[in-house]
Amino acid sequence: MSPRNVSLVVMLLLMGTAWGNGEEFRPWSDATGRFSIRARLLTVSRDLAILEREDGTKVAVEVEKLSPQDRAYLDSLMAENPFKPLQEDSAKQPEIARPSGESPAPTESNSPPPTASSGGESFQPYFLSHSGPLTVNWEIVRPISVNPGVGWQLTLPEVAPLSLQPKTIDLPPKADFFEEVTALAVNPRAGWALVKLANRRPGAQSKLERIVLCDLISGRTAIASLFEPPQTPLAIYCADTSSRRYLLFRRDEFGFGNQDTLFIHSVLPARGGVEGELDSLVSLTALTTWIPYDTKRGVGRDVKWADFPDERTLVTCSGDGRIAIWNLETMHPEASLPAGFGHLPALSPHRQWLAFATRNEVGILDLHKREVIAVQQAPQQLGFPVLAFSPSGQKLACLANRSSIYVWDVATGKLEASFPLPTGLAIQKDAFIFPHDEFLLIGNRYLFHWKSQLLVWEYEDLGPTTTLGDHVCAVVGHRSGNGIESRALVLAHVPHAAALQVLDRALNNPETFAFRKGIPVKIDVSAVPEAGREKVQEILTERLRSMDCKIEPDARVTIVAAVTGPKERRVSYIHSGDYKVKEYQLSLKIVVGNQVLWETSAGGVPFILFLRPGENVGQKLKELTSKPNYEWFKAVAMPQFLPEMPVKGTVALGRGPLPSTDL
CATH class of the missing domain: 2.30.30.700 (SLA1 homology domain 1)
Known part of the structure; x- marks a missing residue:
């Protein structure tokens, strides 16, 4: 300037x-x-x-x-006119976030609000010296622009390894049948984890909620009770020069706009213990309360994600995708970036970068520089994208529409994998982590080797899960022979030994699989309406040839396609009403003799409708349901390996619990 x-x-x-x-x-x-x-x-x-x-x-x-x-x-x-009169409303200096009711310090001509000091020793978070609710002035927040000309060429900082060891920490037994583990938050620098236990007993006047604090170094735990309003943990704050921890919670009630309030709690021993160390019982005291996106309405008001990249900074993301970078010394949002609706960003392992996504782009935000340092077009439009870094920080993955996976090299931005998930997997939107540079864990359940696109393992009894360096931190459940259910917080490596063994077998001994790349197959479309048989035959022939499979009439393995319907049903869309439609059911099976190795199916009525300008819901439904959607046979994700005797109840190569010890 x-x-x-x-x-x-x-x-x-x-x-x-x-x-x-x-x-x-x-x-x-x-x-x-x-x-x-x-x-x-x-x-x-x-x-x-x-x-x-x-x-x-x-x-x-x-x-x-x-x-x-x-x-x-x-x-x-x-x-x-350098002496132009000021209007009464606009003459006031824009206020920085401060407790309601607190007036600015009297100064001549209302000098600018204080900014964070540069000295490390003098730094103190705002919430330690101020209490009560905060107000936020968004008009003075600097917008961060996404310039497509930035390109993508990054030098990766080194990631310091964590000194954590695999362990199992017992959690309190269930208070009753209705108590569930609903949330997990961790901080690698703090060495703590927070586990939320919520009792959802039907008809109860109030919902009993407990927080279990776990020291991941010593294995000690402590329990604290939560009171109204219902809250869920998002992050843990720790300062470089103090052993004390502070907990970030969010109001958590049903309905859009009811997850809008943040609380910062201090942790105090309930029985005269030492602050910063866990006793069996602790109490939580709210220091600061505020609504970060108070100018928004509905889902845009909700806080969907938050974390502390360092002791001076808080980053939040709203339901409509607005990222805000907060200065903790002033509790003021210094910069903001609009990203994709419903997206969840990811903090890099070195905690200096934030990966974000818009509907059409993916990028990297440097939290120190407050600017976008890498951006590029996404392979296709991203609906509700959830992002995750690998432990080394070298790979970035995205789960979009709960159905598609993308993996990029972080240094170059090169797209290294793009594939759909198998149809029918139960994927939770925000349950997506990158526990190993070659593996993704989706829905707290499904372990994928993304390089080969193989569904390697289905984990049983796995609750909320997150990553800590090259470890997975997960809540696991176990039911003993007498029906008593126990719970534990497990710190372990994923993939575990058994998962690596089945992957090695698939990649190096493919002849042990009944269905695999390169084998002879035959196609049966006799259960497809005559008008669509030729089209479905062509689609499946092309797909199987892309796997180097030969189409032979006497092959041992059969690919069976079928279409049933139409069946009339009534569907309802929010803000649009009810509609009567005709639904077709499409299915695909892989069969050896009388043994069904794999099958999947889909109905003909979409859960979400995307309308073109001038198009209404009735027109769109008529277009989509007037005949079978044979294009589904192009999109359905087929397995690459199927054993002669499939693992019962799963399409994965293996199934079982996460071991509670490092194997």
Whole structure:
């Protein structure tokens, strides 16, 4: 920024100048000329120009990033009348987040709000010296732009290994049948885990909730009770110079907009113990409460993800995808980035980068620089994308639409894998982790070797799961012979030995599998309506040939396609009403003799409808259900290996619990 512009910004800041309703709506553009809006100038705060569009939306832009013409326009405003009177509402200096009811310190001409000090020793989180609710002024938050011209070429920082050892930590027995483990939060620097136990007894007036705090180093645990409103743990805060831990919780009630409030709790021994060490009982005391996205409504108000990348910073993500970077010394959101609706970002292992996704892009945000350092187009539109880094930080994965997997090399941005998940897997939206550079764990259940696209293992009795370096931290359940269920927090390596063994067998001894790449097969489409048989035959022939399978009429393995229906049924869509449709059921089987090795099916009515401009729900349903959707046979994910005697109840190569000891 030129000295003249610096002087302009400082002068505007000190005077609190605001133009308000007197300013005209005019075009504004950035220095590159690629982005422009029509708006009027409201005020200039610090180095930001606050603009208002004709629809009332307020936009903040750095003065130095405006076009030369717009910066000259700001100069001219000051030249016209440097003593322009201030409007009552806009003359006030935009307030930084502070407890409600607390007034700014009296100073001459309302000097700028304090910023975080640079000295490490003087740093103290805001919530240690202030209590009560906070208010947030989003108008002075710096927007982070996503510039497609950034490209993707990164140098990866080193990832420090964690000094954690595999272990099993016993959790309290169930209070009764209705108590469930509903959440898990960890922090590798703190060495702690939080497990939430919630009792969902039908008809109960209140929901009893407990938090189990687990020291992952010593194995000690402590229990704390939670009171109204219902809350769920999101993250653990620890400072570099203190052994004390602080817990970040979110209000957790049913309905859009009811997961909007954050609480920071301190942990106090219940029986006179030492702070920072776990006793059998502890109490939680709320230090600070605030609604980060209080200007939003509905799902955009909810906090869907949050974490502390370091002792000075909190990062949050709203339900509509807005990422905010908070300065913990002032409890003020310093910068924000709009990302994809319903997306969940991922913090890198070195905790300096945040991976994010929009509907059409995937990128990396540098949390220290507050800027996007890598971005590229996604292979296709990403619906509800969930992101995860591998333990080394070298790979980035995305689960989109709960049905598709993408894996990129983080240094180059190269797409290294893209494949659909097998039809029918029960995938929880936010249960997606990267426990090993070659394996993905999806839905707290399914272990994929992404390089070969093989579903290697299905874990039994696995609850909430997350990663800690190259370990998985998971809640596991076990039912003994007398029916008593026990629970534990397990810190273990994934994949475990048995999963590696079945993968090795699949990759190096494929002849032991009844169905695999390169074997002869035959196709049976006799159960497909005559009008569609030729089309389905062509689709399956092409798919099997892509696996080097020869189509032979006397082959031992048969691929059986079938279509049943139509069957009339009534469906309902939110905000649209009920519709009567005809539903066809499509199925695909792999059979050897009379033994069905694998099968899957799908109905003809989609759960989510995407409408083109001018199209309504009734028209779309008629188009989709008037005949069988034979395109499904192109999209359904077929297994690559099937044993002669499949593992009962799963399409994975193996099935079993996560071992409680390192194998």
